[in-house]
Amino acid sequence: MTDVVEPVSAPSPLIQPIVFSTAALPARSQFEAWRNLMSPVIDFDVPDGREGGFPAEQRVWDVGGFALTRARMPADGRLRVWQHIRKNPLDHWCFVLVNDGTGPAVPSSRPEPRQIFFRSLAEPFDGAARDTSVLTLYAPRELFGEGLMGIGRGSGVIADVGLGALLGDYFLNLEKRLPGVGVADLPQVVEATRAMIAACVRPSMERVEVAHDAIVATLMERARVVIRQNLGSVTFGPDRLAQALGVSRSKLYRMFEPFGGVARYVHRQRLVAAHSALSDVANKTPIIQIAEALGFSDASGFSRAFKQEFGHSPSEARLAAVVGAPLPSAMRRAGGDAGADFGEMLRRLCA
Template sequence: MPEENKAPPATPVPFERRRWPRVSQEPLGNDENTAQSLVALRFETDGLPRPEQFPAWRAHISSLAEARLPDSVAPEDGFSVRQAVWNLGGMLLLQQSVPAFSYERSAEMVRFSPLDHWLITFLRTGRSWTSIDGRVAENEPGMMEIRSLGNPFGGRALESEALTLIVPDDQFADRGGLPPATSNTVLGGRRVKLMYDHMVGLQTNLSSLSQDDLPSIKSRLLEMIFDTVTPFLNRGGDSERVSQIGLMTRARRLIRKNLISSDLTPEALSRELAISRTRLYELFESVGGVAKYIRQHRLLAAHRMLADPSDRRTITEVGLAIGYDSAANFSRAFTQQFGYSPNNIRIHRTSPDAQFDARVENSAVTFGGLLQMLGVRT
């Protein structure tokens, strides 16, 4: 064969010499999200007639505060609100856009409300002014505002977009709780920016998270909140505050441990903690006193019992278990705290992940209902 017709020599196939066989490993996390995904509770007024938009918003947030329009605005002008709420298994994360309005949580509302939750708010746009006992806290983008629902307050806000955490006071029980002096405080600085960036990242990725992720998410948020607030509270070596935290931690643990016991009384707690009744009341003053605290948490325990499909006790038996001598008294106290009767739980068990439509009456889940249930789902 002529030299020019010869086929070029075959290129050898490269191969890798290795001492051990290759074992393929899939990237970690590819099989996640097999659990139920988080679903937001959404509220919007744009689909309502303009005169009905503000009344719908006012009713929607009535558990938090009474809302009012600015003097220059009428209901007929409309009130375009968009809000999404995620239940993080014991705390709520809100993302909302709302026009200017004023708000008030009166002393009477605080007295009859079981809510002692903390509001932790970051404004993306807008500005707000909130007054407690004549002391005004001004919030703006770049700051972190902390306010307790256990205290009366009033104020106003410009048109704004905000991220807010609503956290029951008991979530901080192992740390002694956030001191009452924390309420109506506005903080800034490096720690606040880290907290805000974490919140934004969390909100952005919530649609890809599941119920299985909630314990670690909640634990991290609580840690960051406390670490953000503590440096401002500990300046000057406040030994009295440290002592109060220790007492609060012991008191709350004793209450949780003996919640169903008939021996759990303010007098018994005073003896166990070796403090006076006056001192005990001061520890729980922000939530209306220790007797109110015990009563509310017993009712929350009753709610858990009634909502548990495996618990076969009657409503009367559940009432007796938490110290009520008659079904009528138990039902009255329960309805006053939750806004519905014990019998309604047995008839209509609800899911925290159901959707909410402002135009549908008697929706399975409402914002007010989620606020009430936070104490149950801790």
């Protein structure tokens, strides 16, 4: 009898960004090169003069149903103005996230708050700003069908609170995760993004339900950041986390149910941080001080929890790092991890 060998399908190739940079061009040519790049969408200018060079970069992710771009421009404080192209306009929605903390500081009296703008490229629009880093999503109107009906024409601002804040987080998480997304997964990425935008720009119970998985995944990304920032606080718990996320305790518990609950997840993250510190050969801090800095007040309790989680003691982890054979920090977890690949979450949307 001949064994039948099942064919192993090759993994889907990852999508690649298109990168345009003016940095290698002569300074006198940089501004015109950038202006030409943006000419299909906007007429771009610098009223204070184009001299002095314009080193800038545009990174474009072609996702199929939409395009996500990251533009980085000089932090020279010069005002930049633009207007939508009057002839042969693109009938696209344009969602712009600025002041997201990813660019260099711009000379000003105080940092500007994060903002999300949306506008129709088919409508007249004039703008001005000194932004140095801008994340933009371009999507054709037909991507949304009637999902964005009634938001008006021209342009608008999405408040950076509630669902609006989640939309800003989603755009940033999407940018972060796209390098690991396969071409075969792009339809799910498009659908998740479409649902997320519709739910956040024109909220309704039905739209929020459709975008449920994307919303929860975005909340979990934010939760991870908040938890990392509070690992050393012994008073940090579900109440403070729920307040930071703007959700109820019951919703918070449902979110963390696959990870064994909020307290269990925070406890594991503290152990992971301790393992990372002990595996750093440059870190000479005594083990007990590392434990205390991460909210463990009892040395023996910390040691027991550490060994139960990783299968080796804190002192063994430190010794292994010193001799050049660091021990793995793979956690014995049930139900996965909040840092699970974003692409996997997107794949589940259409399962």
